[in-house]
Amino acid sequence: MSRRGRFAPTPSGLLHIGNAFAALAAWLQIRQAGGGFVLRIEDIDKARSRPAFADQMLDDLHWLGLDWDEGPREGGPYAPYVQSAREPLYEEALEKLRLAGRLYPCYCSRSDLASLASAPHGLSSEGVAYPGVCRALTAEEREARGALKTPSQRFIMPQGKVEIDDGWRGPQSFEGSALGDFVVKRADGMFSYQLAVVVDDAAMGITDVLRGADLLDSTPRQLALYEALQLRAPAFSHIPLLADERGSRLSKRDKSLTLLSLKESGIASERLLGLLAALSGWIDRPEPVAAAELIPLFKPVRGETLIFGNDLRSWLFKQ
Numbered sequence: 001m002s003r004r005g006r007f008a009p010t011p012s013g014l015l016h017i018g019n020a021f022a023a024l025a026a027w028l029q030i031r032q033a034g035g036g037f038v039l040r041i042e043d044i045d046k047a048r049s050r051p052a053f054a055d056q057m058l059d060d061l062h063w064l065g066l067d068w069d070e071g072p073r074e075g076g077p078y079a080p081y082v083q084s085a086r087e088p089l090y091e092e093a094l095e096k097l098r099l100a101g102r103l104y105p106c107y108c109s110r111s112d113l114a115s116l117a118s119a120p121h122g123l124s125s126e127g128v129a130y131p132g133v134c135r136a137l138t139a140e141e142r143e144a145r146g147a148l149k150t151p152s153q154r155f156i157m158p159q160g161k162v163e164i165d166d167g168w169r170g171p172q173s174f175e176g177s178a179l180g181d182f183v184v185k186r187a188d189g190m191f192s193y194q195l196a197v198v199v200d201d202a203a204m205g206i207t208d209v210l211r212g213a214d215l216l217d218s219t220p221r222q223l224a225l226y227e228a229l230q231l232r233a234p235a236f237s238h239i240p241l242l243a244d245e246r247g248s249r250l251s252k253r254d255k256s257l258t259l260l261s262l263k264e265s266g267i268a269s270e271r272l273l274g275l276l277a278a279l280s281g282w283i284d285r286p287e288p289v290a291a292a293e294l295i296p297l298f299k300p301v302r303g304e305t306l307i308f309g310n311d312l313r314s315w316l317f318k319q
Helices: 017-033 051-064 087-099 110-118 139-146 193-203 213-228 259-264 269-280 291-297 310-317
Strands: 004-007 036-039 103-106 152-155 162-166 170-174 182-185 208-212 235-239 241-243 305-307
Touching: 004 017, 004 208, 017 036, 017 051, 017 208, 017 235, 017 241, 017 259, 017 269, 017 291, 051 259, 051 269, 087 103, 087 152, 087 182, 087 193, 152 213, 162 213, 162 235, 170 213, 182 193, 193 213, 208 213, 213 235, 259 269, 269 291, 269 310
Parallel strands: 004 036, 208 235, 241 305
Antiparallel strands: 103 152, 152 182, 162 170
């Protein structure tokens, strides 16, 4: 079976160098394996997503020297490659979960959920583990609450440990008590990231998911969805995040580190690639390099974070 990877950004802002590192690593992994690479725009959160950002992302990735075999503009056998156009598939998956008895309506308000702050904290990226308040409601109680509020839909998370063999970080274990039942469709009709990404990766035949370590905590929930939907899960790998010298994660807030800003400042993409390659240990020191030159040098990078310090920042901006 040919390997297939993907990069799936959210168009809620401009790509920054942390996004560039994730895209580069995912692209190098698949190109080294001789597989196919997919670009998908994850704009399921319509309130935050902007078409202009999506268009700029495509231009930025081309500037970086990355290509894709399927995706926006190119098309492909699994089109559309934009989540907002794939909602019927998510509804089908939701109905399958409903018929399997894996969903229940949740009537908790935001204030109700905020009051759970004193409860034991769940997964770091997911907040407090939902204690199952609405799971035990009777049919009469659900009918009464449903007359007052449209519910969200929660997925019943299996109990017990979830073991993951992460391709970059090795064996990972998650306690069932920290997982909690989670929302797969909000009361306002928006499908969750967890459901959409599982449905899309399975439908597109993705075999390898390489993404940032901030999404590691999402993996046990996604694996539970794969199992419940009887879909084949991909192999997961989570790469270190880029951080400044204080250990704070780089983000879209630093406008000088967006790919568009770097390009407009006259910085060559090969210079950024050389910096990322040196940070990763793929080359010995920062020096300009093309993306294709890194394919044979690619290898996993260990650790929680990679420090993008002032010395590297100075090198990047030195003309």
